[in-house]
Amino acid sequence: MVEPSAKAKELSEIFLDSNLGGLDHRINLTKFWGITPGSRVLELGCGQGDCTTVLADAVGPDGHVDAVDPGAPDYGAPYTLAECQSHLLAGPLGPRINFHNTDPAAFLSTRPSSAKPYDFVVLAHCIWYFETPAILSEIISALAGHTTRLCLAEWGLRANRAETLPHVVTALLLANIEAKRLTPSTRNVRSVLSPQQIVSNVLEKGRFALVEETRGKSGDTLQDGYWEVSDLLRNREKFLDRMKRDGVSNKEIGALVAMFDSVQAGVDIIGGDVKDVKTMDWWAGRPPRPVPREPSRSLLHSEAWVDMNAPNSSNGTVAIIGSGLTGLLAAQGLKLNGIPAVVFEREESLDARPREWTILVHWAMPIFAKLGIDIRWNKSVRELSQTGSGVRLEFEDGGTFDADHILGADGSSSKVREILLGVEQAQARQSGFLFATGVTKFGDADKTNAVVQAHPVAALMMGANAVGAVGVMSVDDPNDTSTWTTFWVKIWHGDPVDLKGQEALNHIKENTAPLHGIFQSAIDWTPEGSYVSINEMKYWVPTPWNNHDGRVTLAGDAAHPMLIYRGQGFQHSITDVNNYVNALTQLRSSGSDAASREMIFEAYDSEMIERGAVAVRQSLAEAENSLDLEKVKRMLMMRQGHGKDA
Template identity: 90%
Template sequence: MVEPSAKAKELSEIFLDSNLGGLDHRINLTKFWGITPGSRVLELGCGQGDCTTVLADAVGPDGHIDAVDPGAPDYGAPYTLAQCQSHLLAGPLGPRINFHNTDPAAFLSTRPSSAKPYDFVVLAHCIWYFETPAILSEIISALAGHTTRLCLAEWGLRANRAETLPHVVTALLLANIEAKRLTPSTRNVRSVLSPQQIVSNVLEKGTFALVEETRGKSGDTLQDGYWEVSDLLRNREKFLDRMKRDGVSNKEIGALVAMFDSVQAGVDIIGGDVKDVKTMDWWAGRPPHPVPRGPSRSPLHSEAWVDMNAPNSSNGTVAIVGSGLTGLLAAQGLKLNGIPAVVFEREESLDARPREWTILVHWAMPIFAKLVPEHILANLSEALCNPHLDFNDEIESLPCYNGITGDLLFSSSTPGARRVNRRQLRRLLAQGIDIRWNKSVRELSQTSSGVRLEFKDGGTFDADHILGADGSSSKVREILLGVEQAQARQSGFLFATGVTKFGDADKTDAVVQAHPVAALMMGASAVGAVGVMSVDDPNDTSTWTTFWVKIWHGDPVDLKGQEALNYIKENTAPLRGIFQSAIDWTPEGSYVSINEMKYWVPTPWNNHGGRVTLAGDAAHPMLIYRGQGFQHSITDVNNYVNALTQLRSSGSDAASREMIFEAYDSEMIERGAVAVQQSLTEAENSLDLERIKKMLMMRQGHGKDA
């Protein structure tokens, strides 16, 4: 067993509760964070003051600690908060410390705006104490302007050996119990957040970006694992009795009992003595201060938190052209990985254009989930066309009806798929993103250190990289390839859509009867589709908004409103059943449009040494068949984020940049070209009943590998 350090022994004489293992751990964290003499530090969630003691020693006589905790003065054992804090203030470190018995957010909100920012803000092993996970987000928001350096530490939910596994399971079990209580407790473990969740909470606000983070093995002298596990097992029946009194179902209690048994089994495996339980691994993040060198340095791999708005940031900015779904998703994915991005959009606002349509997110949904912060994923229901459905195999399918007989032709399984309202999803993805409106790109050029966007209004923007995500008529693509080579091609297929609110439950029910989400009709001279766009009152279908689609081969037209609706009725062959009725029932004033679908088979472009590339419809605009376009856009974004992350870890030299983005471009061009060609073939086959049998949609469904 490692002996406690001399410093831990020295500080244990000052701190009332002489937990040498805990003090040593916090000494190493303080070295890792780079807390320097003379620093002004705000510690949130200070508790009895063990970390406060170490911080006060680190800042020296010229530094200062404001230590904040909302806990009751009589909370804690074997010594209360009041006892420990009073003892500290009366000792040699007392003049360096002010304790504040208040809520952290309240403390920050009442701090004078003229007050000098703190050199560091520390949250050390306090996040799990929070009553709800939302408190961390509130604190991160409240910290804006109060510091540029955020230091974090929490248990890492990782068991590196059998002795630590009971502690991990205990933490998860306590979090489950807390979540089921009718009233919150005041226990040590309430909101168990993983390191990934903490990172997401910090990054989603856009104030701090992750530069470095680390994990480490807890020393054998740390007692937290033993304390938590022994307390849990000792009070097992009290916990379960509380769950019963709070009305928790027998099924849920059964699951909790199994977790209690798992904790006990973990103790049994290591010999049956709970005193042999060890503390799980820890996790931490630090600001970019030099870590002390030499023998006293903790053996940590250091990473950090740094204010994105601080001058001389080492993070290179990405300029994204286009605020469609691809551009906004790229901005979120980059932000989640600590890479700052600015989006430039030629429109004046999110709602500048009235166009509305739905998109099915299917095989790329797991990739999408990795690219957005947890709060967006948690609120994804806001963008679903109908979030009130009980999703099952039937709901997660897309039926296709015979355009001649009206019978079911086939049903394409789409497990895990969700149909989203594009406008609502765009609004969700825009949260927390720096979008510059009314910025039309005129030209781009290389500079000595990166690339420059030039706008029609005369402005410029310098960046490390440019991502063209500006749609099928991409200006960035045109600049990279020239007007003629970049021109999107006419397909000859017309796409018409209408967004309808009938105000009539019977009409809406007729749409839903075809399928609760969306349904297709093929095999005649046109393709039809109907579905649900949005739901106001789930119990009153007369309040629902629906949509219809019609696709045919013909002369190109570009029409809107009543003129478009009249053209469809007068110049295209009718569909069958609800697929035609939905068009006929379209109320006056509804949104209706007709456009020719265009495509472009991607070819290599000049990526300016790996600094400029494309994604989404800017790279491979395709026809809508099999809903592949957005899936490939999501894949592009994921690959782009991974490429920049790889570049950052390789040192960002020119040779690495060229190699990494040559690989990104080549893979996307090959994959995109296949998808574009497949969409054209699908369109040709969809208008003939015999040729439908050749469609990938019928033979292989919506999957990625078709």
């Protein structure tokens, strides 16, 4: 289970019904919409106020939220609307909020014509609550003159895995039941509109523009799917009895029974426990970004700021995020094939990080040889979105860059992956394996020679509840080993720590069991001031993401971060790059039409996800086996070395 964000935990102390998963989801929506400090926001269908809480936090002390909902004050469980709203108003965000217990159209009709328009109007997961689908059209018509920016979010009617299918079928079944009732209910799901229907309603009125739509996979901490499915199955007979009392025909009731059975079958497929049901994908649409209110704040708060050093039209360009090995290989491979590429790197310069590792290439060298560089430093990605002709990157410094394609090659904690999947689903998982490394220049030929005697390049030990390694990193003077730089590595299973320098070295010496021979000596000989670090190795098993119609994808550690065993990570990175370059050249040959793009990159993603998932799981198995002398012989490293197998 992914840990909730610090912001969700903070806001849960303010909001009475502390649904951390729901708060995190709404935090991500608010970021996607671009709600800025100082904004005046109208939220329609606020309910108990979970999204209101997030919006009030986002607008800051200079902003304000009017939250409107016609629901009865005693509606809701375990806390009613009145209880949640009163609690919120009494807290630190209270001065930023006004709740209005009235119909949205009525609220808008009584608002003075002289009132200043809202910066944003938000409808977040409330459209399905409407008594009839026509209410959405009525609200959009009523909003004329009250805002130019409409922010939307609703469930997307898409199941990305078996666990989410019962939720999709449940929503459709509840909509069917509601449509057949003689009198409307007050249930959460009444008018189920697809994203296409919602967008059609918005565009039909011609008053609002959605510059981007996006879909996301709901994190496991979102409980809406479980709540809706469990309630439906628990009240199956009550629903059917109501249909009979309302005069619904036997034929129609038979169809409803079949849908109930389909929901139950979906639960049975995932093990029979309704608690394992997950929430379906979500959908959101956002308006054009607001222009800055005050010129003096434009660089800090305007998201329409354009980086004058970057072209503002794509011209067939690929934007590569990350200037590590994967990103640079991709840039060079694209260059050799006549495809322009620009690399964006969040670090400030080439020497921003120390060199504390070496790397294996071996079986991927033939591919590497086939890949034949504009790098823009200090560019941290904040958001990406689709435009009419491509994709747009937005950076933390306020700059933007338009491209035809975006390749996320920004490492194991990839921001691009987070944007595509959401914070929860994209977060790298903890492995429980601690990785320590030291980079040492002993200044002592005897000590260096002891390392070299273990092996001229690198030596490895395994099976004593730890893994140890020593080797040569670089050679200054081939004739004087006292000038050589060596390294050591230690891996063990333990509680997570993240330490550097002398603190890290002391932790290893004081809190871990010693290794054998030169593997421990290299640690003991580490001179003061050497680079030493400890951190927990993390991994992420790749799952499908929203590739924005084939325009955005991942490669390398951004796509499949794995543990370091057998040096497979870089091999798969090179393979990813080779396949990516081939995909773009294939697309160029096919005429670059939308259908070809979607098909080609669906194939790229599918192959890489399947291959990467196997490799990640293998790395975890290798780590487990490496600490046990009896299991070492089972390791792929022992049976196949560093060869290709995934």
